[in-house]
Amino acid sequence: MNDLVNRTGDDFSFSEKSFYLDEFRGRTLGIAVLCPKVDRTASLLGVLRDFQDNGTRVVLMASDSEGLRELLGGEPLRWDEDRLEGVVWRRLRETQRAGIQVPGGSGLLSSCRDCALRLGVMKLLWVDEVGGLLRADGNRHSFMDLADLRRMLEQGVASRAQLLSEIEQALVAGIPAVNLCDPHGIDRELFSYEGSGTLFTRERYVDVRPLGIDDFDAAHALVRRGVAEGYLVPRSDDDIDRVLANGFGAFVAGRHLAGIGALMHWRDEPETLRVEVVSLYALTRFMGEGIGGHLVHFAQEQALRLGCRNVFACTTSERVVAFFRRHGFSQIDPKGLPTAKWVGYDAERRERVKCLSRSIP
Numbered sequence: 001m002n003d004l005v006n007r008t009g010d011d012f013s014f015s016e017k018s019f020y021l022d023e024f025r026g027r028t029l030g031i032a033v034l035c036p037k038v039d040r041t042a043s044l045l046g047v048l049r050d051f052q053d054n055g056t057r058v059v060l061m062a063s064d065s066e067g068l069r070e071l072l073g074g075e076p077l078r079w080d081e082d083r084l085e086g087v088v089w090r091r092l093r094e095t096q097r098a099g100i101q102v103p104g105g106s107g108l109l110s111s112c113r114d115c116a117l118r119l120g121v122m123k124l125l126w127v128d129e130v131g132g133l134l135r136a137d138g139n140r141h142s143f144m145d146l147a148d149l150r151r152m153l154e155q156g157v158a159s160r161a162q163l164l165s166e167i168e169q170a171l172v173a174g175i176p177a178v179n180l181c182d183p184h185g186i187d188r189e190l191f192s193y194e195g196s197g198t199l200f201t202r203e204r205y206v207d208v209r210p211l212g213i214d215d216f217d218a219a220h221a222l223v224r225r226g227v228a229e230g231y232l233v234p235r236s237d238d239d240i241d242r243v244l245a246n247g248f249g250a251f252v253a254g255r256h257l258a259g260i261g262a263l264m265h266w267r268d269e270p271e272t273l274r275v276e277v278v279s280l281y282a283l284t285r286f287m288g289e290g291i292g293g294h295l296v297h298f299a300q301e302q303a304l305r306l307g308c309r310n311v312f313a314c315t316t317s318e319r320v321v322a323f324f325r326r327h328g329f330s331q332i333d334p335k336g337l338p339t340a341k342w343v344g345y346d347a348e349r350r351e352r353v354k355c356l357s358r359s360i361p
Helices: 016-024 042-054 065-072 084-095 105-119 146-155 161-173 183-191 213-228 237-245 284-289 291-305 318-326 347-352
Strands: 028-033 057-062 097-101 123-127 143-145 177-181 198-201 206-210 247-252 256-267 273-283 310-315 330-332 354-359
Touching: 016 042, 016 183, 028 105, 042 057, 042 065, 042 183, 057 065, 057 084, 057 105, 065 097, 084 097, 084 105, 105 123, 105 161, 123 161, 123 183, 143 146, 146 161, 146 198, 161 177, 161 198, 177 183, 206 291, 213 237, 213 247, 213 256, 213 273, 237 247, 237 256, 247 291, 256 291, 273 291, 291 310, 310 318, 318 330, 318 354
Parallel strands: 028 057, 028 123, 057 097, 123 177, 143 198, 273 310
Antiparallel strands: 177 198, 206 247, 247 256, 256 273, 310 354, 330 354
16 A cells, blocks of 8 residues: 555654754754743753753753753853853853843844854754744644745734744854744654644755665654554565665655655566555655655656656555545556556455556656
């Protein structure tokens, strides 16, 4: 079965958290708390503990000096310190954490942004009570690039224009990525593919490429999750190996696996090659980026390189049928597919399976 599905839930074998912790290890993250009080929630405390154990340095910025003092166990630095960079560096060498008190009110946003830029943090996380941006239909904007952000500001539809303007300036000035979430979703925003808020980047950065050996753990985890949820057909170890060997992924920022797929090769006759798109699986966070479309387009390009001008897919999901139809596939009789496809195939599933095919222009 070749279903394009949303991944939901947090409990699966491959540790997304470990993936992100590896990325953060030995680097410095900025967290700007825009709430009047530093909320010492389980989310924030847990993140600070995880970073401490991971060797990740954290600069926590807030106007609540008492909250910073209680949370970090030391006197916070002032944002207008003449030697801020050097003082923060020495504090981080001692404890891996530094608190910076910034002015409240109208100066809060710009002061946090200035501090983050002066320190050159690898990521800036804004934390406020509202959290990530919402679309007109009430769904969350999980991802937004600089062009999207500017369009929103120009159209005047942004309810938090000042905050978004600061995010724009931070991206333009050189901070690679900016996140926005609420106090209770910090851990999910930093340590999971799904996230809890909105991720902002300078450029739209979905790239589809063949899987490499270092991608197999994450790809295998997504396949297993799809199988566990009943969306993907269970596969033997040999079949899993074939999927990974012929797999490709949609990567965000060159490293975050947002979706996967693979091509299976079938031959009825030695000279006749048919290719099947299998194991399509996309993460909810990046569905708005058209991940499924990127994957299908790449699959067709790969098929052409193999000298095949037709691809097919099979599914038991009406929603997935609709997805493939949107991408130019038409439903066909399963009897028209290679006979090798059905060897050992579950009989009950075959009764329900729907097959689709597309000729490649």
